Amino acid sequence: MEAKSFIEANKDRFLNELFDLLRIPSVSADPKFAGDVQKTAEFIKDRFAEAGAENIEIVPTNGHPVVYADKIIDESLPTVLVYGHYDVQPADPYELWETEPFEPAVRNNRIYARGASDDKGQAYMHLKAFEAMQTLGQPVNLKFMIEGEEEIGSKHLGEFVKANKERLKADVILISDTGLFSMDCPSICSGLRGLSYLEVEVTGPNRDLHSGQYGGAVANPINVLAEMIASLKDEKGSITVPGFYDNVIEVSKEEREQLNKAPFSLEEYQKDLGIDAVSGEDGYTTIERTGIRPSLDVNGIWGGYIGEGAKTVLPSQAFAKISMRLVPGQKSEEITQLFKKHFESIAPDCVKVKVTPHHGGEASVTNIDSAGFRAASNAFEKVWGKPAIPMREGGSIPIVALFKEELGLNSILMGFGLDEDTIHSPNESYGIDNYLMGIETIIEFHKEFAEMNK
């Protein structure tokens, strides 16, 4: 039996199971959802059991658990370790969702729900591919590690990996948590940016003050925070933290030309985002700015009176969540320290500043000549009718560097998302075709990978 027809025959069930998974609000960042995160792990465990996996276990960590499962069919065959995560980003702002974030809705052949694409939908494809292979034949040994803390920096995955090196032994790691350039131009992520995420707190007076009584004489922490943030980039769009670019590995002229060959339309890009102009570091294209250059964004800011109406307050404190995307060569921990040192050093003596590192991760690049990358490319050719092009993505999957370091394994980032999925945003969605073709492509990948290791 062909993979395609098996998937077609089970399509409705494959979708309904995903809907049930999406209904559990497994927001790892917010303690009030801790119970749901646990429930989600159990849901994954049960589906693995039904699909015929072995050694299924919900492995506790000091945070949210990791679900492990495997099926070793023949020690002589290659082993593929699949990674995914079952936790999701917070759904705020809720009011911008057209339908409930945790009640999946289907519109124009897309599934709308938080986590539909990132990463419940993409991780669940691997579970269904595994189930299908129990009928169609499983060409390689399979191991699965589905974690629950990816959206909060995989805080405890490192400990898990270090403690389970034997159990995680494999030839390659397969991850679906990235995107395609487009449906017509399938791509495989050949590089990811690292991350350094911090929270800053600026404190002025010991209490909120009346802006009339004190305004003009006492430093306003919001104004000061704004000035400090503004100073983090120069007029060329470069980040001013001393030493920030020191270890950046410059990408060759050739590779930059390669990257810019992707069928990218600035006009469509701006139209899609509703902006009149892009903005970024001088001397780089949009594809390069997100793919091969580091960035700095304020992810959240708050201070003073933010309720309805007006309040003439000079607040005691102002806060911001700031993150930097890093590229190969930059070490997350080192950049975090450079930022902390710099931010503290530029604080005027009329305020006190506190910088709290949240989490980080290293950038990574994949060898596009490796067996895994070629197997993925061939799988796309079979299912999508054309080979996948290599693409540098701006996002971060810190654990890719961790796997390389701890397990010595390369990760193949074979993701099926699209920009229109708007992951991390209200109305996140995932194409039903992406989901079903993704399952098929995964099955083909394992066949291809087995072939190459014959």
Add this chain to the structure above:
Amino acid sequence: MEAKSFIEANKDRFLNELFDLLRIPSVSADPKFAGDVQKTAEFIKDRFAEAGAENIEIVPTNGHPVVYADKIIDESLPTVLVYGHYDVQPADPYELWETEPFEPAVRNNRIYARGASDDKGQAYMHLKAFEAMQTLGQPVNLKFMIEGEEEIGSKHLGEFVKANKERLKADVILISDTGLFSMDCPSICSGLRGLSYLEVEVTGPNRDLHSGQYGGAVANPINVLAEMIASLKDEKGSITVPGFYDNVIEVSKEEREQLNKAPFSLEEYQKDLGIDAVSGEDGYTTIERTGIRPSLDVNGIWGGYIGEGAKTVLPSQAFAKISMRLVPGQKSEEITQLFKKHFESIAPDCVKVKVTPHHGGEASVTNIDSAGFRAASNAFEKVWGKPAIPMREGGSIPIVALFKEELGLNSILMGFGLDEDTIHSPNESYGIDNYLMGIETIIEFHKEFAEMNK
């Protein structure tokens, strides 16, 4: 009978009545308290009735109502129009209150509650002074106008005043909504700053984006807002809005020397606020920075993810509430337009900016040789044992300029608050001595004012 002994005899009731008034959360800025604002107006009306006032009326406006009352004892006597407001600032952040903001608590001879000082406590002194004078003798004709929208810019008081010029005819206006330099150094406010309050909205992409996928290529509205706010002041602490200072009436060297004679200790000021350094416009002392110079403060800022944990979002929008304190010469409406024009002009083309004026008011100065000012100074000398010094305050009471313009009347700002009242902040309080001595001082003021007009 002496005012002092009458007040002493009625002390407990005078306090309990104020506590009842403070229990009603009359937050004018927040629609959900609209019913309480109305209740407060009725409370004031009933107390006036009990005290023997006449022509008592809750006058509706297009916003919150104005409570009017009077007692004309002899057309040949001078008439004092008393102004106050019964609405209060929002109590947020609630968690910083040691005791409930709307359940008054007495600690070390101070009343802790939102509005204890600003302005319920100070306005109610006039009600109790009026009651006392019905026994002690009322030396002047009295009119009262207690409004419910001062904390939101007295939005509809202008219409009320224009429509009631006859009813509001008087010789002077008396207002207690300001502070004393200290208990040992009573002062009368001789000048107030004006206000221009706006809300700004910066919009980048049409939806929240993943900061990894887009960070570095798409302008982040929070970063842009921070840059725009930072650019509003130069390195000298001067405001950069073109034309901002054009009409500022410079204060004479003599008056500046006068102002700086006040027994002000920078060390104590910083200690009280818990700051290591003050900050403001170069070339001016702290007293001058709040008294005679304009200022610009961000009263609130918000955007992106402000919940617990980390969210790697590049938000669609960022917001800020920004207010400017103005000095004589600067017209609120004109400054508002200058700011709007400037803020829109400095917006980079990668974002859209919207500026919404909230409310404003004009600055004012009082002639310290006027009968009213001298009457107030003498009243202080009688009750506090020393005359009051003139002081420029940083706050705004926009209606003072309105009264001058519409009614042709000067306002005497005889307030009894202290910096430690921390009005507009959590744990606002008002000294019981200030409350009781204030009542006595008000009674003496009316005697003095009657004398001067004999």
